[in-house]
Amino acid sequence: MRKEPNLERRIVGRPDAGRSLQDFLAAWLGVSRRAAKAVIDGRSVWVNRRCVWIAHHTLKSGDTVELAHAVMAAARRPVARREIAPEDRKHVRVLAEFGDFLVVDKPAGLLSADDPHSVEAILREQLGDPAIQAVHRLDRDTTGCLLFARSEAAWQAAVEVFKTHLVQKQYRAIVVGRFAHPHVTVDAPLDGQSAISHVTREAVGDEASFLRIRIETGRTNQIRRHLSSIRHPVVGDRMFGLKSARDPRLMSVPRQMLHASALELPHPTAKGETIKAHSPLPADFRATLKLFGMGKR
Secondary structure, three states: OOOOOOEEEEEOOHHHOOOEHHHHHHHHHOOOHHHHHHHHHOOOOEEOOEEOOOOOOEOOOOOEEEEEHHHHHHHHOOHHHHHOOHHHHOOOOEEEEEOOEEEEEEOOOOOOOOOOOOHHHHHHHHHOOOOOEEOOOOOOOOEEEEEEEOOHHHHHHHHHHHOOOOOEEEEEEEEEOOOOOOEEEEEOOEOOEOOEEEEEEEEEOOOEEEEEEEEOOOOOOHHHHHHHHOOOOEOOOOOOOOOEOOOOHHHHOOOOOEEEEEEEEEOOOOOOOEEEEEOOOOHHHHHHHHHOOOOOO
16 A cells, blocks of 8 residues: 555554554554544544544454544644644734724634634734624634724624625635536525525646635535535535545645635725735645645645
8 A cells, every 4th residue: 555645554453453543543643532532523534544533433453544644743742732832823914904904814723713712812912902803704724814803893894794795705725526617606505594605616636626616605614515515525624525535635634725815895984995805825725736736826
């Protein structure tokens, strides 16, 4: 079996046969059972090329267990560093400022708000402004344009704009498979509410495609769910993505490749003005494009 550069693989021997996946990982990685379970809960463990997220899954002799190198490195960090990781406290890049509003470049691995280590909390500390509030949300592992308000009044005004169809959100995604159509509109309700996503093909590579998506609505996990429904789930998506994969590269990507590349809306408090921002593709996204033969972007 050929070894993949982004994956670490271990074959279950007879002494480990009958052990739970949680115990096996804890011993392999040299971490606590709690840390091992966190890795499993993150849907980052593959057994015989199938994603397994049951901690007490019983292993058999000859089973192949695989993990991405990045996942292993994160799991092995000391707890104190993982709870307040240095990268969680680094400078959050401000893409543009518009009076009472600012758009920042959200990194992967952080919640948007409502958490002591969220982008909102970091930004409040960074700018010395405790009134800053996130106007909308991006998933923990989704990167890109995120709008914040500097006051309660500005936040309320922006929320009202987000209730309309005047907000333009554009995303980039790397999805599983060769996307056959130049353009597709997915009009499929989610949770009993209307949900519309316009999908445009940017490039096709080896076993994956690069897409541009514009959404008219902002339902929870809309893009990930819509793309999964048309059998092109986002690469690295552990919730709505592949449960098994023949191509090891699909297992080696440690996070979902979804990026909020552009945001545009009428300025909520300055009539006639527009808030507009663009976020370039992050380094790990560009590396994944290259991994699947789609080169530099």
